[in-house]
Amino acid sequence: MSNETQLTIVGNLTADPELRTTQSGRQVASLTIANTPRQYNRQSNQWEDGQTLFMRCTAWGDLAANITQTLAKGMRVIAQGRLGQRSYQAKDGSNRTVIELTLDHIGPDLTHATAQVAKNPASHGFQGGGQYQSQQQTGFAGATRNQQQAQPPTIPATPQDPWSQAQAASEFGFGGDKPEF
Numbered sequence: 001m002s003n004e005t006q007l008t009i010v011g012n013l014t015a016d017p018e019l020r021t022t023q024s025g026r027q028v029a030s031l032t033i034a035n036t037p038r039q040y041n042r043q044s045n046q047w048e049d050g051q052t053l054f055m056r057c058t059a060w061g062d063l064a065a066n067i068t069q070t071l072a073k074g075m076r077v078i079a080q081g082r083l084g085q086r087s088y089q090a091k092d093g094s095n096r097t098v099i100e101l102t103l104d105h106i107g108p109d110l111t112h113a114t115a116q117v118a119k120n121p122a123s124h125g126f127q128g129g130g131q132y133q134s135q136q137q138t139g140f141a142g143a144t145r146n147q148q149q150a151q152p153p154t155i156p157a158t159p160q161d162p163w164s165q166a167q168a169a170s171e172f173g174f175g176g177d178k179p180e181f
Helices: 061-070 165-172
Strands: 005-013 018-021 027-035 038-041 046-049 053-060 076-089 095-108 114-116 131-133
Touching: 005 053, 018 061, 027 061, 053 061, 061 095
Parallel strands: 053 095
Antiparallel strands: 005 027, 005 076, 018 027, 027 053, 038 046, 076 095, 114 131
């Protein structure tokens, strides 16, 4: 919908994502992303942390399942979704209002880590479902948090350049030096 508030947040997961199933059988994942702004103080010549924002997030369906299989506490992620507000009555009878992000997209922040992505066979189009491991934690990419024993990734003997002219011409239906627009 065009009038919904879109938000992108970069931060760290505060806990492992939690997967639940609704009474109707739909999967939903809940997670919290923490973002702490930093500013450089020229007077003290030091970086200073600002107030941390804790953004509650939910994801539904295949995205929810992919999140719980792929992401874990402490991972730095980039998430995009629709900001919303909902009210509910707590167990103690008080009325509460929460602001949360309904995720449309989420993935690891590759600024300081690497990821190896594997397409889910049941997905329609590419929706991630990748594998993520911080290089700082293991020294290599390619392991999920559910793997029992870490193994280094395999590297193909002859890597293919997906942007080569021959590859692009055959996949995208154009030839020559420039694509047709």
